[in-house]
Amino acid sequence: xxRVALLGMPNTGKSTLFNRLTGAHAKVGNWPGLTVELLxxxxxxxxxxxxxxDLPGIYDLHGFSDDEKVVTAFxxxxxxxxLVVVLNTPQIERQLSFVHHIMQLQIPVLLVMNMVDEARKLxxxxxxxxxxxxxxxxVCLLSAKYGQGMEQLLPAMQKALLAKEPLPAHTLDNKQxxxxxxxxxxxxxxxxxxxxxxLDQLLxxxxxxxxxxxxxxxxxxxxxxxIGKPLQDATAWVLTQCRAxxxxxxxxxxxxxxxxxxLDGLYNGLGTVASFIPLIILFFLFMGIVEDTGYxxxxxxxxxxxMARFGLDGRSFVMLLMGFGCNVPxxxxxxxxxxxxLRYLTMLTIPFSLCSARLQVFVFFIAALFxxxxxxxxxxxxYWMSLLxxxxxxxxxxxxxxxxxxxxxxxxxxxxxTTRQIVLRGWQEVRHFLNRATxxxxxxxxxxxxxxxxxxxxxxxSLDSWAGQMGxxxxxxxxxxxxxxxxxxxxxxxxxxxxIVIGSLAVIYAQEGQQLVNAITHSLNWIQxxxxxxxxxxxxxxxxxxxxxxxxxxxxWFTALAVAWPLCLAWCVSFVFYQMANYFxxx
Numbered sequence: 274x275x276r277v278a279l280l281g282m283p284n285t286g287k288s289t290l291f292n293r294l295t296g297a298h299a300k301v302g303n304w305p306g307l308t309v310e311l312l313x314x315x316x317x318x319x320x321x322x323x324x325x326x327d328l329p330g331i332y333d334l335h336g337f338s339d340d341e342k343v344v345t346a347f348x349x350x351x352x353x354x355x356l357v358v359v360l361n362t363p364q365i366e367r368q369l370s371f372v373h374h375i376m377q378l379q380i381p382v383l384l385v386m387n388m389v390d391e392a393r394k395l396x397x398x399x400x401x402x403x404x405x406x407x408x409x410x411x412v413c414l415l416s417a418k419y420g421q422g423m424e425q426l427l428p429a430m431q432k433a434l435l436a437k438e439p440l441p442a443h444t445l446d447n448k449q450x451x452x453x454x455x456x457x458x459x460x461x462x463x464x465x466x467x468x469x470x471x472l473d474q475l476l477x478x479x480x481x482x483x484x485x486x487x488x489x490x491x492x493x494x495x496x497x498x499x500i501g502k503p504l505q506d507a508t509a510w511v512l513t514q515c516r517a518x519x520x521x522x523x524x525x526x527x528x529x530x531x532x533x534x535x536l537d538g539l540y541n542g543l544g545t546v547a548s549f550i551p552l553i554i555l556f557f558l559f560m561g562i563v564e565d566t567g568y569x570x571x572x573x574x575x576x577x578x579x580m581a582r583f584g585l586d587g588r589s590f591v592m593l594l595m596g597f598g599c600n601v602p603x604x605x606x607x608x609x610x611x612x613x614x615l616r617y618l619t620m621l622t623i624p625f626s627l628c629s630a631r632l633q634v635f636v637f638f639i640a641a642l643f644x645x646x647x648x649x650x651x652x653x654x655x656y657w658m659s660l661l662x663x664x665x666x667x668x669x670x671x672x673x674x675x676x677x678x679x680x681x682x683x684x685x686x687x688x689x690x691t692t693r694q695i696v697l698r699g700w701q702e703v704r705h706f707l708n709r710a711t712x713x714x715x716x717x718x719x720x721x722x723x724x725x726x727x728x729x730x731x732x733x734x735s736l737d738s739w740a741g742q743m744g745x746x747x748x749x750x751x752x753x754x755x756x757x758x759x760x761x762x763x764x765x766x767x768x769x770x771x772x773i774v775i776g777s778l779a780v781i782y783a784q785e786g787q788q789l790v791n792a793i794t795h796s797l798n799w800i801q802x803x804x805x806x807x808x809x810x811x812x813x814x815x816x817x818x819x820x821x822x823x824x825x826x827x828x829x830w831f832t833a834l835a836v837a838w839p840l841c842l843a844w845c846v847s848f849v850f851y852q853m854a855n856y857f858x859x860x
Contacts, residue, residue, distance in 0.1 A: 275323045275434055276352060277316075280344065280375065281359035282368055283330035284685045286387040290359055290417035291327040292697055294426075311347075319431035323354075329608075334374045340608045348378065355433050359385045362392040362399060362414075362458075363686075369454060373447045382410045383433050385426065390416040391686070396461040404457040408445070418691060469686040473571070482575045489568070490656065493559045494649040497552060502645060504551035505636075509786035512544040516785070534722055541785035542718030542776030545637075548786060550703070552636050553629060558699040560597065565690035569594055574684060583664050584671025586678075589619040593663055596626025597656075600818045604825055612678030618670060620822060621835060622663035624814035627656055630771035634809050637775050641790045642802045651803070655810055662811055662842065717766050717773035721780040724762070740781065754808060754844065755801040755851040764808065770815045800858065804851040812843035 281287040295314035312327040328347060329340040347353075358375050360368050365386075375382060386392075386399055405412040411429045415422030445453075476482055520540065524532055563569060569591065577587035588610055596603035603623045610616040627635070635655055639648045724740035731737040736745060736758065743765065744758025751761045759781050766773045779785045782792045797805075813819075813836050823832040 275354040277323050277325045277355045277357055278353050279327050279357050281330060282332055282371055285359045285361040286417045287330060287359040293417045318427055353380055355381045357383045357385055359387050362386045362388050363395055369451050370447060373450050381433050383429055384410055384412045386414045387417055389414045390419060398459045400457045407453045472687055476571055486572050491653050494652050496559055497555045498648045501552035501555045505548055508551055509548040512548055513786045537783045538718050538722030538780050541779035544785045545775050545779040545789055554703050557703055558695055561695055561699055567685045567687050570684045583667035584618055584676055585667050592619050592623055593626050596623045596628060598629055600624050600626060600628050600814060601821045604821045612676050614674040615676035615678055618667060618674035622666050624818055625659050625662040627659045631809055634774045635806050638802045638806055641793045642799050718776045718780050721777040725781055754847040755804045760805050768813055800854045804847045807850055808843045808847045811839055811846055813840045
């Protein structure tokens with residue numbers, strides 16, 4: 274099978290093009306010899322199936338960042354039949370040196386002039402045929418965002434893949450390439466993104482910028498709960514009715530232990546997680562809109578001066594924001610940071626990001642113990658605490674992990690994503706969450722069910738069960754935090770994956786849906802619940818995150834630090850909050 278690689282600088286629309294070509298069929302896989310995960314998919318080009326690979330966005334083939342090393346290693350070790358080089362047409366000047374380096378490789382090249390819709394709004398026009406003739410490579414004009422010109426791309430790829438003549442040596446130097454592009458692309462004396470400039474005057478205001486950003490994030494949380502709570506309640510009701518009307522009568526004659534495993538174990542655990550999927554979907558959709566518009570790049574710019582006080586920079590803030598989806602890709606994203614000290618310090622702070630797995634836990638407890646009006650503010654406070662813990666960690670370790678790299682950030686113009694982009698982005702995030710969650714939750718709830726129902730003769734979930742004994746053993750350490758035995762057991766399983774926490778509670782309480790919510794409401798007050806959420810937010814990251822840290826740093830000592838520091842910090846923060854809240858507020 275022939276292989277096509279997508280290559281381009283950041284903010285050229287490469288990932289948008291990849292999604293346009295592959296839809297929701299892309300998958301992440303490890304590449305031999307690279308020890309790195311890349312997105313790839315199979316694509317029918319003409320009458321042959323090819324593999325298309327999305328390489329990381331890079332600025333230079335001869336750079337020293339990890340992403341640049343990944344690209345060069347891929348091109349050196351993997352057979353590549355065609356390089357589809359994606360260019361940002363409105364900002365073509367800064368990419369010409371990159372084009373020159375690519376054309377020196379002995380690999381067939383197809384140039385894609387992307388974002389022609391923006392270029393035309395700016396008064397720019399490109400002659401693709403003349404460009405192709407003078408450069409000696411095929412050139413396509415298109416807009417991956419809206420699908421304009423996509424009908425030209427696949428035939429051009431097919432023609433390039435079928436070409437049998439020897440690959441001509443490209444002898445054009447940098448100046449010649451610049452001259453060709455200047456002749457074939459006409460543009461006004463000053464191309465301006467008027468809307469972007471007007472918005473940036475307000476959104477990047479030195480005094481108003483940050484308050485506006487945090488207000489936007491609060492509105493996102495308001496929208497998630499206002500729209501998602503009724504959907505969550507409806508999903509929980511359907512699942513409860515399905516159990517009562519269908520599943521229980523179906524297996525009534527089965528052995529009691531098997532009924533317990535299937536209903537109180539698997540169904541309750543998976544069903545409780547499933548009831549919160551509407552809220553998770555809405556969160557990813559809203560955050561996808563905020564990110565795809567280019568606003569998060571502005572947030573990184575606004576936060577850079579503040580982050581520098583803590584030994585970080587704007588890129589670190591971007592990685593923290595990426596961690597809100599999942600800590601793992603955010604950790605891998607630190608490869609773009611050249612400074613080893615800054616990269617390690619950023620990797621130490623990313624696990625404090627409130628990831629989607631933790632979000633599921635918080636949504637459950639917030640919905641159970643707080644009103645709809647209070648809920649967005651409680652979640653907002655947890656996001657603030659997430660950033661605060663990252664900043665505290667930076668202060669503690671910044672003298673050990675010193676940043677010696679300049680901060681350079683490119684801010685794209687504001688672009689409102691299409692409905693297709695929003696839905697596809699949301700679906701990919703949710704699918705990734707469900708794939709991870711399902712693997713861990715199925716094993717986790719079975720294990721929790723066994724621990725809460727054995728040894729033989731113990732009352733399910735009682736202190737006589739293995740799980741109860743574990744909770745009692747941990748009580749001297751955990752009870753000062755207001756966290757009782759049932760929650761302690763859930764925390765233990767949360768070491769494996771935070772997705773297991775809610776599923777394990779459904780098994781421990783032998784309830785699901787609204788019945789589980791009621792059980793939690795009657796066994797906790799809001800102070801205990803918030804202390805528990807603080808501990809879940811801060812304590813040791815999941816096994817996937819720990820494995821990624823170990824893989825990215827190759828350091829057992831750093832990995833041990835990344836495990837031990839959050840655990841100690843979580844205990845201290847929860848202890849201080851619970852004791853002070855009880856003293857000053859009470860129940």
